Amino acid sequence: MSKLVSDTLVIAERNLVRLPRAPDLLLAFTVQPVMFVLLFAYVFGGAIKTPGGSYIDYLIPGIMVQNIAFGGFVTALGLNEDVHKGLIDRFRSLPMARPAVLAGRTLADVVTNTLSIVVLLITGLIIGFTFHASVIEILGGVGLLLLFGYAFSWVFALLGLLVSSPEAANSVGFIAVFPLTFISSAFVPVATMPAVLRAFARVNPFTIVVDAMRALWIGFPARNYVWEAVVWSLVILAVFAPLAVARYRRTAGQ
Amino acid sequence: MASRSPQPSVAAGARGSAGDPAIVVTGLEKSYGEVRALCGVDLSAERGTVLGLLGPNGAGKTTVVRVLTTLLKPDAGTASVVGLDVVRDAAALRQRIGLAGQYAAVDENLTGLENLTMVGRLYGQRRPRAKQRGQQLLDRFDLLDAASRPVKTYSGGMRRRLDLAAALVAKPEVLFLDEPTTGLDPRSRLALWETIEGLVAEGTTVLLTTQYLDEADRLADTIAVIDHGLVIAEGTSDELKDRVGGERLEVRLDDERDADTAVAALAPMSDERPLVEGAVVKLSVRRRQGSIVEAVGRLGEAGVGVDDLALRRPTLDDVFLALTGHAAAEAEEEAA
Numbered sequence: 001m002s003k004l005v006s007d008t009l010v011i012a013e014r015n016l017v018r019l020p021r022a023p024d025l026l027l028a029f030t031v032q033p034v035m036f037v038l039l040f041a042y043v044f045g046g047a048i049k050t051p052g053g054s055y056i057d058y059l060i061p062g063i064m065v066q067n068i069a070f071g072g073f074v075t076a077l078g079l080n081e082d083v084h085k086g087l088i089d090r091f092r093s094l095p096m097a098r099p100a101v102l103a104g105r106t107l108a109d110v111v112t113n114t115l116s117i118v119v120l121l122i123t124g125l126i127i128g129f130t131f132h133a134s135v136i137e138i139l140g141g142v143g144l145l146l147l148f149g150y151a152f153s154w155v156f157a158l159l160g161l162l163v164s165s166p167e168a169a170n171s172v173g174f175i176a177v178f179p180l181t182f183i184s185s186a187f188v189p190v191a192t193m194p195a196v197l198r199a200f201a202r203v204n205p206f207t208i209v210v211d212a213m214r215a216l217w218i219g220f221p222a223r224n225y226v227w228e229a230v231v232w233s234l235v236i237l238a239v240f241a242p243l244a245v246a247r248y249r250r251t252a253g254q
Numbered sequence: 255m256a257s258r259s260p261q262p263s264v265a266a267g268a269r270g271s272a273g274d275p276a277i278v279v280t281g282l283e284k285s286y287g288e289v290r291a292l293c294g295v296d297l298s299a300e301r302g303t304v305l306g307l308l309g310p311n312g313a314g315k316t317t318v319v320r321v322l323t324t325l326l327k328p329d330a331g332t333a334s335v336v337g338l339d340v341v342r343d344a345a346a347l348r349q350r351i352g353l354a355g356q357y358a359a360v361d362e363n364l365t366g367l368e369n370l371t372m373v374g375r376l377y378g379q380r381r382p383r384a385k386q387r388g389q390q391l392l393d394r395f396d397l398l399d400a401a402s403r404p405v406k407t408y409s410g411g412m413r414r415r416l417d418l419a420a421a422l423v424a425k426p427e428v429l430f431l432d433e434p435t436t437g438l439d440p441r442s443r444l445a446l447w448e449t450i451e452g453l454v455a456e457g458t459t460v461l462l463t464t465q466y467l468d469e470a471d472r473l474a475d476t477i478a479v480i481d482h483g484l485v486i487a488e489g490t491s492d493e494l495k496d497r498v499g500g501e502r503l504e505v506r507l508d509d510e511r512d513a514d515t516a517v518a519a520l521a522p523m524s525d526e527r528p529l530v531e532g533a534v535v536k537l538s539v540r541r542r543q544g545s546i547v548e549a550v551g552r553l554g555e556a557g558v559g560v561d562d563l564a565l566r567r568p569t570l571d572d573v574f575l576a577l578t579g580h581a582a583a584e585a586e587e588e589a590a
Contacts, residue, residue: 094373
């Protein structure tokens with residue numbers, strides 16, 4: 001067990017140390033989410049009517065959930081690269097704890113996700129986002145974001161091990177996750193959607209997590225969503241982490 | 255777990271000490287779907303020796319390495335390294351082997367030292383110890399100047415040296431090298447050969463796969479020729495060369511059209527039918543003594559003009575040709 005912890009930390013450190021040396025990735029964590037916030041706030045913001053409060057208050061929790069779900073993309077790309085470059089073979093030939101390569105990756109995502117959250121929050125506050133929440137609720141929201149992001153990192157870990165190339169990881173991940181985040185309450189009220197989409201959006205875990213965030217941060221009347229969001233995150237984690245580890249054990253390099 | 259041990263209480267780590275061969279493989283089989291990569295491979299290597307697996311692309315060499323380094327489970331057969339079973343004792347075995355391959359498996363965005371330190375810590379060393387060992391290896395592989403540069407700035411030869419250094423972090427007893435010099439320029443290749451020879455001199459056992467005959471010839475104590483998932487011959491380089499029969503006589507004719515006449519004239523000197531490649535007739539002769547004089551005489555009687563005539567020791571190329579019926583490079587066409 002202590003070997004699992006120490007190996008996980010070694011791998012997490014590896015992924016964080018290399019980050020500043022790959023500036024394109026760093027852009028993905030910082031500039032890209034800011035761009036999304038500004039585009040949504042100022043391009044769509046005027047046209048979208050939201051129940052109570054300003055669109056920016058409505059938008060920030062939604063866009064943060066979308067952003068955090070994509071935070072694990074780096075894991076998919078990185079693992080796929082490791083498979084192709086033979087690094088996975090090296091790791092698998094070492095006396096390491098088996099899940100450590102994946103656990104270290106996903107742990108590094110938690111750090112980069114925290115960075116993204118800070119950047120987005122600052123951007124939000126600058127353009128006029130206001131909390132209607134206690135400090136504990138604010139921190140609770142950050143915790144929920146990190147938990148949900150961590151669960152999604154494992155989804156992306158599995159994806160990275162399954163697909164044949166980083167390009168494939170990119171497009172499969174995008175096609176699978178992007179619509180999920182849009183057919184939810186993240187950007188517009190669900191009630192404005194056509195019946196079929198509305199039905200889907202209501203059960204979409206993204207809607208539940210987004211509304212839970214709004215409950216915590218801007219006093220949305222949706223308290224019970226907080227627990228549902230936590231349960232959803234844990235279920236995603238419980239399903240995808242073992243699948244990814246099982247896949248890792250059988251992964252072959254080139 | 256203790257089924258083969260006379261003392262059931264002996265721990266896995268204590269088994270397989272001196273005396274056992276370093277590598278024992280029996281009846282190894284592995285298929286990928288319909289493709290049979292290994293069809294019953296037997297191998298063994300004594301400690302402190304180099305076993306060369308020689309064969310064309312797709313012969314099954316890499317699959318053998320993957321099984322022996324615990325990356326792949328065999329369908330049938332058994333394999334043990336330093337007395338540890340590759341399936342049952344995989345975890346203990348990983349402590350005692352090193353793997354380096356044709357793809358330099360290092361992180362491009364880490365520096366040379368960071369790469370080696372990471373591997374050391376994954377072997378269970380503490381950070382200062384891992385770092386110290388990393389420095390030591392960088393020094394040995396002439397990479398100390400590049401220690402704090404990201405690997406993406408390294409040349410191909412430097413990457414390959416770093417990859418080999420990473421395989422040596424835990425001072426493994428058995429080192430697996432999967433086509434270690436494929437894609438390297440001649441100078442880097444020679445340097446890597448010298449490094450490998452140095453490791454063997456220190457007592458490391460090496461299993462090396464290669465498609466280069468000269469590499470096997472130079473490095474390997476024992477060579478196993480592998481083709482279509484089977485070991486088709488095993489022995490020292492000299493033993494294999496002896497198998498194709500004594501000396502090789504090569505005659506270059508003045509005129510290509512005389513080839514048939516020349517073959518008929520020379521045939522009695524050899525146990526096998528002479529080979530014709532354009533204007534060159536090749537045959538293995540039974541005796542070295544007097545064979546040039548005899549050949550000149552026979553060709554003169556037959557009225558065949560000779561441009562050049564030479565006698566040489568067989569090469570591993572000849573061995574491969576004799577064993578498989580085709581040159582190493584033609585193997586794939588044959589299979590298709």
